[in-house]
Amino acid sequence: CRVCGFGAWLYSFTLSCLELKSTGTAHHFAFLLNSTDYRILRMDEDHDRMYVGSKDYILSLDLNDINKEPLIIHWPVAPQRRTECVLSGKDINGECGNFIRLIEPWNRTHLYVCGTGAYNPICTYVDRGQRAQEYIFRLEPGKVDSGKGKCPFDPKLNSVSALISTYPFILYAAVYIDFMGTDSAIFRTLGKHTAMRTDQYNSRWLHDPTFVHAQLIPDSAEKNDDKLYFFFREKASEMGQTPMAQSRIGRICLNDDGGHCCLVNKWSTFLKARLICSVTGSDGIETHFDELRDVYIQKTQDTKNPVIYGVFSVSGSVFKGSAVCVYSMADVRMVFNGPFAHKEGPNYQWVAYQGKIPYPRPGTCPGGTFTPNMKSTKDYPDEVINFMRNHPTMFNAVYPVHKRPLVVRTNVDYEFTTITVDQVAAADGNYEVLFLGTDRGTIQKVIVLPRDDLQTEELVLEEVEVFRVRSFFMFPLHFQQLYVSSVVGVTHLALHRCDVYGEACADCCLARDPYCAWDGKSCSRYSANQKRRSRRQDVKYGNPIRQCRGYNSNANKNTLETVQYGVEGSTAFLECQARSPHVSIKWHFQKENSDRRREDDVTLKTEIMDAKNISLSSQEKI
Known part of the structure; x- marks a missing residue:
């Protein structure tokens, strides 16, 4: 069986391969x-x-x-x-x-x-x-x-591609x-337009790239402004340094017809900028996650401003780490409207270009908002074409929202490799759930919650092992299913497994899974159509005291407590399996003729010596 266990990272329990399959939430096809x-x-x-x-x-x-x-x-x-x-x-x-x-x-x-x-x-x-x-x-x-x-x-x-649905169709491929x-090369074929490509063997344009994603994102209501964005990583070097990986976002105008002289049948609007995903240490030094691994474009009501999620890993072998960074299109456009990078020769470092920028501004689409009188890039002056060939890179980099990653992993034995995002409506608001694939064949389901102090709280809701292979691909969600492919087959997973969180309201609430809620009888799929009085869900705080009154008879102000009695001098088997990674479990021993309870670590088998009672407290970790 290739669909394997459930559980892992923060969970204190696992489901075997057969147990997971028996839930009916995962199916594998070879x-x-x-x-x-x-x-x-x-x-x-x-x-x-x-x-x-x-x-x-x-x-x-x-x-x-x-x-x-x-x-x-x-x-x-x-x-x-x-x-x-x-x-x-x-x-x-x-x-x-x-x-x-x-x-x-x-x-x-x-x-x-x-x-x-x-x-x-x-x-x-x-x-x-x-x-x-x-x-x-x-x-x-x-x-x-x-x-x-x-x-x-x-x-x-x-390779990545985009078939643009004009008539006839035009295929763009990196x-x-x-x-x-x-x-x-970034290539254009099919359709009425002439075949186009990036400048051949020009390392300033592309230098040993690994292509990740391509997406059409309109710039304005004017169709002539439409641009196709490419996400990739490539090698880049400064003076005398060994080439290092850098992550890029590039773009071209859809109506680019190439230039003349040096750019015949080659893009005359191709630009690229660096994507930064880094964390700053206490010493002020930035640790960069340089290698872009995957990109997910989250659509919004404004088609011109989707949200860009990128998965990055660390290049080199000093340590293993990965991160998720989120970018806004406003920041991307600001960088492409900023200064161009300039370099006089191989022994010079990159600087911001200080000379005169030719008109129309390099990278501007013909017939668009700023060039209504130019019908084709073939009409661009020689100085624009020459400038484009030698200055395809922007000087400024694109930084993530809030200048920091959304999710970071270091000092672990895996890296993130793929990402898909789902928008989920819960009882206490709307949440974005991240499905993050790793190079050990697992998928982590993660939400990141905002806090009042402008910080965030990351919750790993579950981790599912899908394949026993290092490389696989995730695809946009469809019919409340996540589709995953690899060399060995295809798996589709349900986005939720609410029943594994336990049979109590507190367990369901503490799970803090926006897909799941307590319906009065069990932990089940949350539906906005349910009566508010019968559903219990608190994703933001996971407070079972407030949510589960009436479903836990022993609930008090601070804990949900269960009392178990033992016989003096005997041995009892105390089994407690946490159904949420956000629960702390403590055993309290109270000796005879004493009002003071002593706290011990959790054990599965505890010898009861002179014990009056033993109580189990479950409460949210802080």
Whole structure:
């Protein structure tokens, strides 16, 4: 069984693999015995389907009945191509297959799918039918085209893509576009526009990048201002220093047609800035989490201002650590509107450019708010094009909200690698729940609560071991389920397991899980439609004294107390399993003819010597 235990970090109990499966909150799928690498998932809400890309296969699952037999397309490479790949020495770890790396909806009836093609990327169209009830899922014959600039040659290299739904569709991809994996580019293909890319082998633009995420974020009500943002990490170096990892946010205008002279068929609006995620020690020195691992864009009512969540880890081997930082689009735009970075030569450090900025400002979109009379980037003057080629980097960096990480982990044996965020409405307010994947195959469910002193309180609600592999991918929540993919299969998890918090109101309240509330009989899924008198939930403070009167007969002002009596000189088995990581448990011994109670550590087996009574107190940790 590959879906394994529950519990761990702050919990004092665990659920085994079989116990977790018996709750009905987690299901694992390993669809094909001869396939691996179920990396790509794509939700299709119109058809209620989920598409899965693996090695040589494309699958279609019914979201209404995930256990139903999937529709399967077998799409291997030709035997001759596989032979050529093996002879080139590229099959050390089984890379000479067709690893699906891109699945995008093309229209209401077709998907656009690309695979590595045994180091010769290929793309095609998949007919998914007009309606879900048709159960059509097949390759379109004779419609295979090149995947260069859309999909990597090497399945181990990350790529990100965005299919922009203008007509005809335009595909933007950040990808390595050569056999050896040395030429990285942000590429534009398909559609009526000419193929575009970043400046080739120019380390000022891209230097050994690892691409993480791509997202269209509008700048204003004017469509010509729309920009596509890319998140990646790359190597950067100062004078005489060894190149170090730096995290970046880059952007391009969607209507960029390239320049002239030195930037023909190359982006003339590409800019990038550094993303900072760091903590300051007592000595004033910053510890940087330099390596961006994953990004989640939380949509808001204002489409121009989503919230950006980034997961970072520490580069180097001095210590292991990771963090989650949150950024605002207002701060991002302020940096891109600020000074450009300038460097005279290899022996100079980066400084803010002090010269005259040409008009229109480099990075501005043609026909937009500030350039209404310019219809194309090909109309930009030579000085703008030359400036762009040599100054793609902003001098200022983007700092997180409140200038500090939201979550930090140091001195632990794992790192965060992926993130998904859910907005949850609870009885005492709205909360953002973070699902953080780790490199040991677990997912932590975390909330961060604001405090009155401008500080925050982090709560780890649960930790679930999903795979016994180091690398996996999480996807946006759908139908109150979290979908996770890895080399061994796909797992979908319910967002809550309220019944594991125990059978008492206090246990449910102390869990402080915004998904769960005491309904008068059990700890169950919270619903805003329930009668207020019958539900008990306190996420912010977790105060069972206030919430659970009437459900705990021994409740008093400070503790919830249970009294257990023993026989003098005998041995008793005292079992107490905390159902919340936010509970402290203390045993109190009161000797005969004494009014004073002595506090001892918790033990599972305690010998009762001259004891009048033993009481157990459960209270919130402070």
